Amino acid sequence: MSELDQTYNLPIYQKAEQIFKLTEGLVHIVPADNEFLQETTVRFMMENAMIIPVKIAGAEAGDLYDLRMENAAIIRKAARELYVQAGSLRFEEDIKDKDYILLLRETIDEFRELFIDWVAGFDVWNYIKDSWGLFNPPGVNARDKDPDEDIPFNPNDFFGTEDDDDDDL
Template identity: 50%
Template sequence: MLPPEDDEGFTVPEQLPLYQKGREIYSLTKKIAGLIEEEDEVLSSLKECMLFDASLLTVKVAGAEAADLYDLRMENATFIRKAALDLLSHCTSLEMFGYRDTHYLPLLREALEEYRFLFIDWVQGFDPWNYVNDRWGLFNPPGVQAQDPDDDSF
C-alpha cells in the first residue's frame, strides 16, 4: 500500500498509521505524566523525559517523510527507535520510583508494541536507491560503502 500523498505528490505524514499511533502514544503519555506529582523530583524528571520521547514518535516521522532520502530517513528512524525504547524504560523507572498509577503503564507498553509493528512496515518502505552516500558509513543502503576517506567533503 502506498503512503497517502497531497496534490503535489508529497507524503502527508499526518495520514500515516505510524504517525497517528505516535500521536495516540503522546496523548496517553501526557495523561500518565499528568498524574505525577510535581513535588517528586525524580518522577518529575521522568515526566519531562517521557513527554520529550513521546513527541519524537511523530516529529521524526514527519522529518523522515520530508527528507525522503534513504540515509536521512534511516537517521530519523534511529531516533524514533531510541525514543520508543526509552519510553519503555521510563515505564519501568516509574514503577521503581514509586509511581502510584502503574495500572496505566500496560496501556502505554501495548501501544508501543503496536507502534513497533507499524514502524517495521514503514522502514521497509524506504527506497534504498534514493540516497546520498553517508561518508560515515552508518546510514548507507545495504551494499553501499562509505566514500574514500581522503575525500575533502564532510
C-alpha cells in the first residue's frame, strides 16, 4: 500500500473527508440569491472544509514533529472556524433544513476526538528546532542551542560543486 493510500485510510483523514462532504451538502441548501451568505459564510466554510484533509496529508507526508504540529494548528483553526460558521447558519430563516448543521457540528466533534489521538502520536524526538518557539516538542526552548549547529556542513560538498563564486547566481 502506498503512503498516500495509508493516509487516505487513516480514521482522521476519513472523518475529514466526511466533514468536507457534509459541508458541501450544507452549503447547497444556503439560498443562492443570498449574496452575503454566498460570498462570506459559504466561501469560508468550503475553504475550511478543504484545508482539513489537505493539511492532514501534508502532516503525514512529512514526519518532522514541528511541521506536523504546524499543520495540526492549521487543522484545528479550520475545524473550529467551520464549527462556528455552521452554527451561525442556525439563525438564518431562509435555511429550512437545519439537520445538516447539527450533523456537521457532531461530525466535527467526532473529528476532534480523533485529532487528539493523532497529535498524541507525533514523534517528539524527530524534529528540527523551531526558532520561533511555537512548534517545538515539550522541553525544547526556542532559545536553546540548536544541536544541528555542531554538524559541519559545506554546501559545496553536498551539492558536488567546486565553484565558490556565487556572484553568477
